[in-house]
Each structure stands twice: as structure tokens, then as C-alpha cells.
Amino acid sequence: MNPVAERPTGGAVNDVVIPKAIELAWGIGEAGTRGPKRGMSLDQVIDAAIEVADAEGLAGLSMSRLAKQLGFTTMSLYRYVDSKDMLVLLLSDRVIGPPPPLDPALQWRDALDAWAFAEFEAIFKHPWWLDIPLAAPPAGPNNMAWLEAGLSAMGQTALPEQAKFQLVMNVSLYVMSRARLVREMMSETPEDDANYPSVLAKVLDPEKFPALTKALAAQVFDLDETDWDVADFRFGLDRLLDGFERYVESYEP
Amino acid sequence: MNPVAERPTGGAVNDVVIPKAIELAWGIGEAGTRGPKRGMSLDQVIDAAIEVADAEGLAGLSMSRLAKQLGFTTMSLYRYVDSKDMLVLLLSDRVIGPPPPLDPALQWRDALDAWAFAEFEAIFKHPWWLDIPLAAPPAGPNNMAWLEAGLSAMGQTALPEQAKFQLVMNVSLYVMSRARLVREMMSETPEDDANYPSVLAKVLDPEKFPALTKALAAQVFDLDETDWDVADFRFGLDRLLDGFERYVESYEP
DNA sequence: ATAATCAGTATATAACGTACACAGTTTTAG
DNA sequence: CTAAAACTGTGTACGTTATATACTGATTAT
Numbered sequence: 001m002n003p004v005a006e007r008p009t010g011g012a013v014n015d016v017v018i019p020k021a022i023e024l025a026w027g028i029g030e031a032g033t034r035g036p037k038r039g040m041s042l043d044q045v046i047d048a049a050i051e052v053a054d055a056e057g058l059a060g061l062s063m064s065r066l067a068k069q070l071g072f073t074t075m076s077l078y079r080y081v082d083s084k085d086m087l088v089l090l091l092s093d094r095v096i097g098p099p100p101p102l103d104p105a106l107q108w109r110d111a112l113d114a115w116a117f118a119e120f121e122a123i124f125k126h127p128w129w130l131d132i133p134l135a136a137p138p139a140g141p142n143n144m145a146w147l148e149a150g151l152s153a154m155g156q157t158a159l160p161e162q163a164k165f166q167l168v169m170n171v172s173l174y175v176m177s178r179a180r181l182v183r184e185m186m187s188e189t190p191e192d193d194a195n196y197p198s199v200l201a202k203v204l205d206p207e208k209f210p211a212l213t214k215a216l217a218a219q220v221f222d223l224d225e226t227d228w229d230v231a232d233f234r235f236g237l238d239r240l241l242d243g244f245e246r247y248v249e250s251y252e253p
Numbered sequence: 254m255n256p257v258a259e260r261p262t263g264g265a266v267n268d269v270v271i272p273k274a275i276e277l278a279w280g281i282g283e284a285g286t287r288g289p290k291r292g293m294s295l296d297q298v299i300d301a302a303i304e305v306a307d308a309e310g311l312a313g314l315s316m317s318r319l320a321k322q323l324g325f326t327t328m329s330l331y332r333y334v335d336s337k338d339m340l341v342l343l344l345s346d347r348v349i350g351p352p353p354p355l356d357p358a359l360q361w362r363d364a365l366d367a368w369a370f371a372e373f374e375a376i377f378k379h380p381w382w383l384d385i386p387l388a389a390p391p392a393g394p395n396n397m398a399w400l401e402a403g404l405s406a407m408g409q410t411a412l413p414e415q416a417k418f419q420l421v422m423n424v425s426l427y428v429m430s431r432a433r434l435v436r437e438m439m440s441e442t443p444e445d446d447a448n449y450p451s452v453l454a455k456v457l458d459p460e461k462f463p464a465l466t467k468a469l470a471a472q473v474f475d476l477d478e479t480d481w482d483v484a485d486f487r488f489g490l491d492r493l494l495d496g497f498e499r500y501v502e503s504y505e506p
Numbered sequence: 507a508t509a510a511t512c513a514g515t516a517t518a519t520a521a522c523g524t525a526c527a528c529a530g531t532t533t534t535a536g
Numbered sequence: 537c538t539a540a541a542a543c544t545g546t547g548t549a550c551g552t553t554a555t556a557t558a559c560t561g562a563t564t565a566t
Contacts, residue, residue: 035564
């Protein structure tokens with residue numbers, strides 16, 4: 001009845017049970033010395049998974065496909081990871097990578113702005129990242145580093161911690177939402193693109209949808225311009241940060 | 254070589270091919286008169302799918318599970334729908350329902366605010382809606398009605414249509430992101446909830462994550478308060494609309 | 507030396523979406 | 537009025553998926 005041996009999963013420090021996935025993400029796995037040497041490392045598995053997803057999307061990433069990539073059998077992967085969900089959780093932190101260093105001389109608004117653009121770009125290095133269903137609040141080292149960078153951008157302000165956190169989070173949510181939109185646009189065939197406004201025009205009754213019809217007539221849904229996406233990302237981010245600015249000013253009279 | 258008969262899928266009006274899914278969403282399916290009467294209707298299928306998803310989540314909605322609900326065989330469903338993806342697409346419009354009527358006397362900010370809260374509440378009537386992967390830009394009647402309502406809320410302003418659309422869209426994206434967050438919080442066991450901050454505390458090196466450590470010490474991640482979610486939703490929305498206000502004012506000197 | 511622990515493999519299972527062929531029903535064309 | 541065409545729901549079958557389980561063999565601690 002050893003209470004330590006009794007613990008079902010994960011390691012524990014000072015009565016706090018750390019989920020196994022988080023342990024693995026931070027590399028706090030106690031080695032385990034007996035038995036044969038491993039044929040690969042968890043890092044290799046994760047990196048190979050990223051290769052597969054880069055090539056064939058998240059939907060194309062199956063355990064068997066990944067095993068083939070590594071030259072092992074499907075089931076061998078389960079010696080490194082408890083489940084596919086856990087693998088994806090590790091992926092989601094690894095693939096986003098660390099944030100770029102932020103110039104500490106920047107004012108909070110410029111810093112947050114740069115941070116947002118950096119996240120936007122980081123996402124589009126592996127767009128399938130957006131397909132990962134977020135199950136638990138992120139706790140991997142890269143995710144935490146991004147959060148750290150965002151929070152430190154707000155460090156100059158006199159805001160309470162709660163507010164800093166909320167603002168940073170909201171910027172991140174904005175970036176992810178926008179990235180999703182852009183990805184959606186990209187994934188369409190040019191034919192569909194051209195069709196969308198005309199389909200709407202056919203389907204919408206101008207009497208029931210006057211505002212929409214007006215927007216449609218103003219070619220709101222036509223996205224011929226080359227960098228529709230970045231311009232709109234810029235626009236929305238500026239509005240968002242305008243709102244933040246007003247709030248920050250209310251703390252610096 | 255009849256060019257009409259040659260068309261592979263969907264109906265067409267004036268050279269614009271309407272995708273079949275959109276036809277079905279708007280109920281523009283030409284009946285098809287020959288053959289036996291149908292045992293059910295597409296609406297019944299969709300409603301049953303909503304029942305299943307309400308009971309067992311989107312992951313629990315399989316074609317066979319849905320068929321059982323309806324008392325038919327799995328394959329019978331494919332007489333109503335080309336694929337599960339198409340069913341889900343129809344679901345995504347049906348389940349969000351129509352927007353509530355907006356008081357036209359409201360100022361744009363109050364109207365948008367009410368609109369955002371209404372969407373927030375609508376989502377939480379069927380939280381699994383958030384799990385639906387958005388494949389194509391939404392074009393169903395309910396989605397369009399929500400968009401119409403949002404745009405008409407901005408109708409009083411002097412903004413160009415593009416800007417109106419962007420602002421409305423950004424509010425909607427904010428609502429969805431926040432809803433995702435709240436859902437994530439809800440889905441956790443109270444035990445995990447309590448653990449998250451302490452796990453972070455164990456894992457984070459205060460030297461490498463000073464800002465995060467400070468936030469952690471300020472109990473930013475402790476969510477004991479009863480309505481944590483609504484308060485933060487309110488907060489972020491206010492900041493967002495503050496930003497909009499500044500922009501709108503720049504058009505009304 | 508022997509027992510415990512680990513690695514990778516092989517096999518098997520349940521669930522999934524859906525292609526396909528079929529039998530029965532209703533409407534339309536000749 | 538008959539026959540063809542179009543449509544319904546069903547049964548069967550296939551390929552994929554994640555993963556449980558039992559195994560063989562390697563390595564190390566006792």
C-alpha cells in the first residue's frame with residue numbers, strides 16, 4: 001500500500017499530480033533504465049508527425065501513416081505516447097514553435113501588435129495547427145513562452161494582472177480567428193470564390209435581407225484583391241488595440 | 254448533349270451553379286415526383302441529428318446512431334444527404350437558429366452588444382456547435398439572418414459597407430472564440446481546474462517566465478468565481494466596442 | 507542467474523463512412 | 537394498359553481508423 005506506487009498516472013511533486021502529457025511536453029519523463037534501448041525518441045516521433053501533417057494535413061496524420069514515416073509498426077508508437085490525442089497535444093505545442101524575441105524598447109501597443117503578427121505568421125507555417133481541437137488549456141513550453149511574451153509586452157502598463165491577461169488572450173483569440181478565416185479562403189478553389197457572391201445574390205431575398213443585399217452590392221464578398229487577408233487582419237487588429245488603448249489610458253491619468 | 258442535363262450536380266439559375274448543400278439549406282430542392290413516398294423528410298433527419306448531438310455531442314453523432322434514432326437503416330440517410338459532411342453543414346445552420354429580433358431604436362453599440370450576447374447564448378444552447386469544422390463560408394438561411402441582423406445594427410453609421418462587415422464579423426469571431434474558451438473551462442473536472450494553476454507553478458521556471466509567474470501569483474488562472482466566464486466576456490466585448498466607437502466617430506465629425 | 511522491466515511486433519476488434527447491388531413502389535411515356 | 541424510368545429503403549461489403557492484448561526478445565537490477 002505504498003501511496004506513491006498507488007498513484008495511477010503521471011509523476012507528482014509535493015502532492016500536485018502533473019498530467020503525463022505535460023510531463024512529456026516539458027521533458028520531465030523519468031528515464032526508466034531497464035529493458036532494450038529505444039529505437040527512436042519522442043522528439044523524433046513528434047517531428048515526423050509534423051512532417052506528415054505538413055505534407056497531408058492533420059486529417060492525413062494517422063498512427064499507421066506516422067509509423068510508416070518512421071519505419072516502425074503502428075503499435076510501436078504507443079510506447080512513446082498513450083494515445084493519439086496525447087500525440088496531438090504534444091504536436092500542438094511543438095509545431096507552434098517559440099515566439100520571436102520582442103524588442104523591449106517597444107511601447108506596449110507596438111509590442112502587442114508585433115506579437116500578434118508573429119503569431120499570425122507562426123500559424124501559417126503550419127496551417128493545419130488550426131484544425132487541432134483544443135481539449136485542455138495549453139500548458140506546453142512553447143505555448144507558455146508565447147503567453148509570457150504577450151504578458152511581458154503589457155508589463156509597462158499599470159493594469160492589474162487579470163486585465164493584462166485578458167487583453168493578451170483576446171489578441172491571441174483574434175489572431176486565431178482571423179487565421180481560420182484566411183485559411184478557409186485559401187482552401188477554396190478560385191471557381192468557388194467567384195461563385196460565392198453570385199450564389200448569395202441568387203439565394204437572398206432583398207426584402208428579407210436588405211442590409212446584406214446592400215453589402216453584397218458593395219462587393220463586400222468579392223475578394224479579388226491580392227492581400228485581402230492581411231489588410232483585414234491589420235484593420236481588425238487596429239480597432240482592437242484602439243479599444244485597449246482607451247482602457248490603458250484610464251489607468252494612467 | 255443537352256447542356257442542362259450535362260450539369261453534374263446542383264441546380265442552376267442564370268449560369269450560376271448553386272451547390273447542392275445550399276439548395277437543401279434553403280429548401281430549393283426540386284421535388285422529384287416518381288418513386289415511392291419518402292419515409293421521412295430532410296427536416297426530420299436534421300432535427301433528429303440535433304437531438305443526438307444534444308444528447309451525446311458531435312462526436313457521438315454517427316450515421317448509424319442517427320439512423321437508429323430515426324428507426325431506419327444507416328444507408329437510408331444517404332437518400333437525403335450526399336455525405337455526413339453535408340449533413341453537418343446543414344446542421345450547422347439549423348442548430349444555431351434565427352437571431353432574436355433587435356430593437357431598431359437601439360444605438361449601434363447597444364445593438365451590436367445585444368447581438369453579441371444573443372449569439373453567445375444561442376451557441377450555448379448547443380455547445381457542440383463549436384466542434385463543427387467550418388469548411389465553406391456559411392451560406393445557410395439562419396447564418397445569413399444573423400449576419401443581416403449584425404449588419405443592420407451598423408446601419409445607422411456612416412461607415413462604408415466593407416468596414417461594417419468587418420466589424421460585425423470581428424464581433425462574431427470574438428463571441429465564438431470566447432464561447433470556445435468557456436466551453437473548454439466547463440468541460441474540465443473541478444479537480445483539473447484546481448490543478449491547472451498548481452501544475453503551472455511546478456513547471457514554470459520563474460527566471461524564464463517572470464511575467465507569467467507574476468500573473469500566476471495574482472491568481473489569474475484561478476477561476477473560482479461563479480460567473481467568471483460572463484464577466485470576462487463582458488470585459489473583452491467592451492474593449493472591442495470601445496475600439497469600434499473610436500472608428501465610427503472618425504466618420505462622424 | 508534469475509526476475510523484472512522494457513522495446514517493438516503481430517493479431518484482433520469495434521466503430522466509422524460509404525460504395526454498390528438489389529427489391530419493391532410509384533409515376534410517366536408509349 | 538403496359539413498360540420503362542425514377543425513386544425508396546435495405547443488406548452486404550470494403551477500407552480505415554484507434555487501440556487492446558498477447559507475444560518475443562533485449563537489457564538491467566537483484
